[in-house]
Amino acid sequence: MNRVLNLVHRDPLASDDLTTCLRLCAPGDAVLLRGAAVTAALEGADCDRPEGVRWYVLADDLALYGLGLRALRADVAPIDYPGFVQRVLECELCQSW
Amino acid sequence: MNRVLNLVHRDPLASDDLTTCLRLCAPGDAVLLRGAAVTAALEGADCDRPEGVRWYVLADDLALYGLGLRALRADVAPIDYPGFVQRVLECELCQSW
Amino acid sequence: MSAVDPSANRAARRVMVVLRDPPHGGARARERIDLVLMALALELEVSIVFLGAGVLQLLRPDAGADSVHDHGAALGSLPLYGIHGVYAEAEALRRYRIDPDALRLPVTVLGAAELGALIHRQDRLL
Amino acid sequence: MSAVDPSANRAARRVMVVLRDPPHGGARARERIDLVLMALALELEVSIVFLGAGVLQLLRPDAGADSVHDHGAALGSLPLYGIHGVYAEAEALRRYRIDPDALRLPVTVLGAAELGALIHRQDRLL
Amino acid sequence: MVCCPPEAVAGARAALEFSAAALAAGCRIERVFFYHQGVYTGLETARAPSGEFDPSQRWRRLATEHGLDLVLCVGAAQRRGVLDQALAEEHGQAPTLAAGFRIAGLGSWLDAVLAADRVIRFEG
Amino acid sequence: MVCCPPEAVAGARAALEFSAAALAAGCRIERVFFYHQGVYTGLETARAPSGEFDPSQRWRRLATEHGLDLVLCVGAAQRRGVLDQALAEEHGQAPTLAAGFRIAGLGSWLDAVLAADRVIRFEG
Numbered sequence: 001m002n003r004v005l006n007l008v009h010r011d012p013l014a015s016d017d018l019t020t021c022l023r024l025c026a027p028g029d030a031v032l033l034r035g036a037a038v039t040a041a042l043e044g045a046d047c048d049r050p051e052g053v054r055w056y057v058l059a060d061d062l063a064l065y066g067l068g069l070r071a072l073r074a075d076v077a078p079i080d081y082p083g084f085v086q087r088v089l090e091c092e093l094c095q096s097w
Numbered sequence: 098m099n100r101v102l103n104l105v106h107r108d109p110l111a112s113d114d115l116t117t118c119l120r121l122c123a124p125g126d127a128v129l130l131r132g133a134a135v136t137a138a139l140e141g142a143d144c145d146r147p148e149g150v151r152w153y154v155l156a157d158d159l160a161l162y163g164l165g166l167r168a169l170r171a172d173v174a175p176i177d178y179p180g181f182v183q184r185v186l187e188c189e190l191c192q193s194w
Numbered sequence: 195m196s197a198v199d200p201s202a203n204r205a206a207r208r209v210m211v212v213l214r215d216p217p218h219g220g221a222r223a224r225e226r227i228d229l230v231l232m233a234l235a236l237e238l239e240v241s242i243v244f245l246g247a248g249v250l251q252l253l254r255p256d257a258g259a260d261s262v263h264d265h266g267a268a269l270g271s272l273p274l275y276g277i278h279g280v281y282a283e284a285e286a287l288r289r290y291r292i293d294p295d296a297l298r299l300p301v302t303v304l305g306a307a308e309l310g311a312l313i314h315r316q317d318r319l320l
Numbered sequence: 321m322s323a324v325d326p327s328a329n330r331a332a333r334r335v336m337v338v339l340r341d342p343p344h345g346g347a348r349a350r351e352r353i354d355l356v357l358m359a360l361a362l363e364l365e366v367s368i369v370f371l372g373a374g375v376l377q378l379l380r381p382d383a384g385a386d387s388v389h390d391h392g393a394a395l396g397s398l399p400l401y402g403i404h405g406v407y408a409e410a411e412a413l414r415r416y417r418i419d420p421d422a423l424r425l426p427v428t429v430l431g432a433a434e435l436g437a438l439i440h441r442q443d444r445l446l
Numbered sequence: 447m448v449c450c451p452p453e454a455v456a457g458a459r460a461a462l463e464f465s466a467a468a469l470a471a472g473c474r475i476e477r478v479f480f481y482h483q484g485v486y487t488g489l490e491t492a493r494a495p496s497g498e499f500d501p502s503q504r505w506r507r508l509a510t511e512h513g514l515d516l517v518l519c520v521g522a523a524q525r526r527g528v529l530d531q532a533l534a535e536e537h538g539q540a541p542t543l544a545a546g547f548r549i550a551g552l553g554s555w556l557d558a559v560l561a562a563d564r565v566i567r568f569e570g
Numbered sequence: 571m572v573c574c575p576p577e578a579v580a581g582a583r584a585a586l587e588f589s590a591a592a593l594a595a596g597c598r599i600e601r602v603f604f605y606h607q608g609v610y611t612g613l614e615t616a617r618a619p620s621g622e623f624d625p626s627q628r629w630r631r632l633a634t635e636h637g638l639d640l641v642l643c644v645g646a647a648q649r650r651g652v653l654d655q656a657l658a659e660e661h662g663q664a665p666t667l668a669a670g671f672r673i674a675g676l677g678s679w680l681d682a683v684l685a686a687d688r689v690i691r692f693e694g
Contacts, residue, residue: 011373096691
């Protein structure tokens with residue numbers, strides 16, 4: 001079974017991208033939050049947490065949105081672009097939402 | 098107090114436009130569903146119904162989306178373009194979402 | 195993008211296209227189907243899955259509706275070109291109250307778990 | 321658009337601009353502010369209200385963030401040009417966990433009912 | 447104000463059909479102003495595939511019949527590469543503005559807003 | 571595959587920075603394919619306001635440094651008015667394709683998809 005890296009960019013409070021994506025996730029998959037979706041990485045953000053799914057947030061976009069100094073969810077790891085590349089290489093598949 | 102005609106075009110299942118719009122409605126206002134938002138006019142559609150707000154759906158777009166023969170909510174009136182013009186003239190203000 | 199060692203991935207043949215765009219809201223929905231047609235022309239094993247508002251593409255405009263930009267012909271031709279699978283998410287059909295027997299294209303309705311499994315068996319997501 | 325009788329509506333002076341676009345997702349957020357600036361230049365009584373994802377415009381990019389397309393300068397200048405009111409929806413600030421005291425522009429936080437009342441008192445919604 | 451790109455068929459069609467119905471009802475249309483991605487409606491080189499709804503051509507026809515003023519916002523147009531003769535010369539480019547449209551500032555839109563009884567914005 | 575228009579700064583920047591990081595990590599980039607509204611990145615007459623992030627220019631620079639192949643989808647480009655010399659002649663228009671980009675079919679994208687280990691799509 002191939003692992004999927006899910007790229008989510010729309011704000012989950014204004015779109016259904018993230019919830020749709022999470023419905024289809026399997027253990028071993030990853031979710032990378034970028035663009036306005038970085039808001040879902042903040043501490044207290046309300047979303048499903050399917051088991052075995054790794055969470056990342058693009059640190060550059062957190063900073064761009066002025067959220068770089070805010071506390072993040074404990075299960076979300078901030079990454080830079082080289083980290084983004086590594087996450088892509090770790091997963092066989094990539095799905096953009 | 099001026100009345101507002103609200104034009105909503107995004108699918109309420111995929112965006113927060115309609116719920117935001119309804120939060121700000123007052124009695125006497127109108128909501129006109131067009132584009133992918135026509136899905137909210139179907140019988141059984143789940144959304145807030147603020148008191149005193151009139152609901153319309155653009156019949157052309159219902160037909161375009163292949164929903165013209167489906168049962169509609171009892172509180173939503175299908176209108177054509179001349180009807181759209183009349184609704185605009187009835188309200189002093191118009192807000193597009 | 196390729197890792198440094200261009201390995202034996204020429205056998206990538208099972209591809210899936212996820213279709214989530216509502217129709218008539220832009221050229222995206224239609225252009226995603228063009229991509230499906232091209233993958234079929236290259237004789238890949240192509241599956242498509244309609245998710246969320248994408249299931250609205252499966253409805254035929256009413257007779258008499260101004261035919262502005264209907265990509266129904268392209269959609270309808272997919273079985274002729276040997277598409278491997280056409281799937282729709284049960285949850286999406288339920289939320290949009292769409293009867294799976296009245297669609298312009300025969301679809302296999304799947305739950306999220308089965309759909310997830312299917313996605314994870316692909317070689318590429320386009 | 322005008323009804324047949326072009327009546328005494330030259331006095332339309334109270335205008336409101338609703339800002340709902342998240343920043344950095346396109347030129348829309350910035351272009352909506354251009355419209356606010358133009359209305360101010362014509363000496364209208366201009367109010368703006370940040371709704372939904374629009375409240376993200378009120379955050380200043382972190383120091384050191386690549387300044388790609390920051391329309392903060394334009395936003396910050398609004399009080400200088402005599403903007404009448406700057407409002408943000410309490411519910412939006414709460415959902416995005418934004419502290420109203422740490423914004424790039426002083427805002428008046430209002431509930432949906434008060435905001436609704438304000439909207440209904442305008443002469444034009446731009 | 448038309449804010450949707452020409453490829454957004456439902457939005458583009460609604461703006462057109464609404465305008466035609468308003469004229470038929472005896473209303474006067476002060477100005478049709480294209481903003482945001484709506485300015486792509488006036489890009490001369492773009493062409494809807496044959497058989498598809500073509501907003502650019504339809505606006506031109508309605509404008510000719512009723513003397514409508516079709517205006518693209520200058521800032522939005524420049525950013526997106528729709529240039530009239532003057533802008534093209536300024537940037538050392540070839541003009542790309544379709545016949546029937548002109549380019550002007552946001553002020554020209556606000557003038558129309560204040561002159562008219564109603565203002566309607568068409569999105570997506 | 572880049573699907574976001576150049577004005578979508580966050581998306582355009584992510585695609586660029588990701589590509590640069592992938593090259594730095596020793597990956598090979600088979601092809602950069604612009605689809606949907608992404609084709610506006612190759613529109614010669616468009617210009618980001620000064621001081622703003624300019625995806626078109628940034629892609630051109632990265633391509634020159636690393637020999638990248640920047641390709642616009644022919645169907646998507648024609649619909650949106652981005653024409654190379656050949657398309658322009660066909661339509662009796664002036665070309666509008668920016669230097670550094672070329673136009674080709676979806677087949678050229680799928681070739682790259684099959685030749686590469688990974689395919690990534692950048693939206694909004």
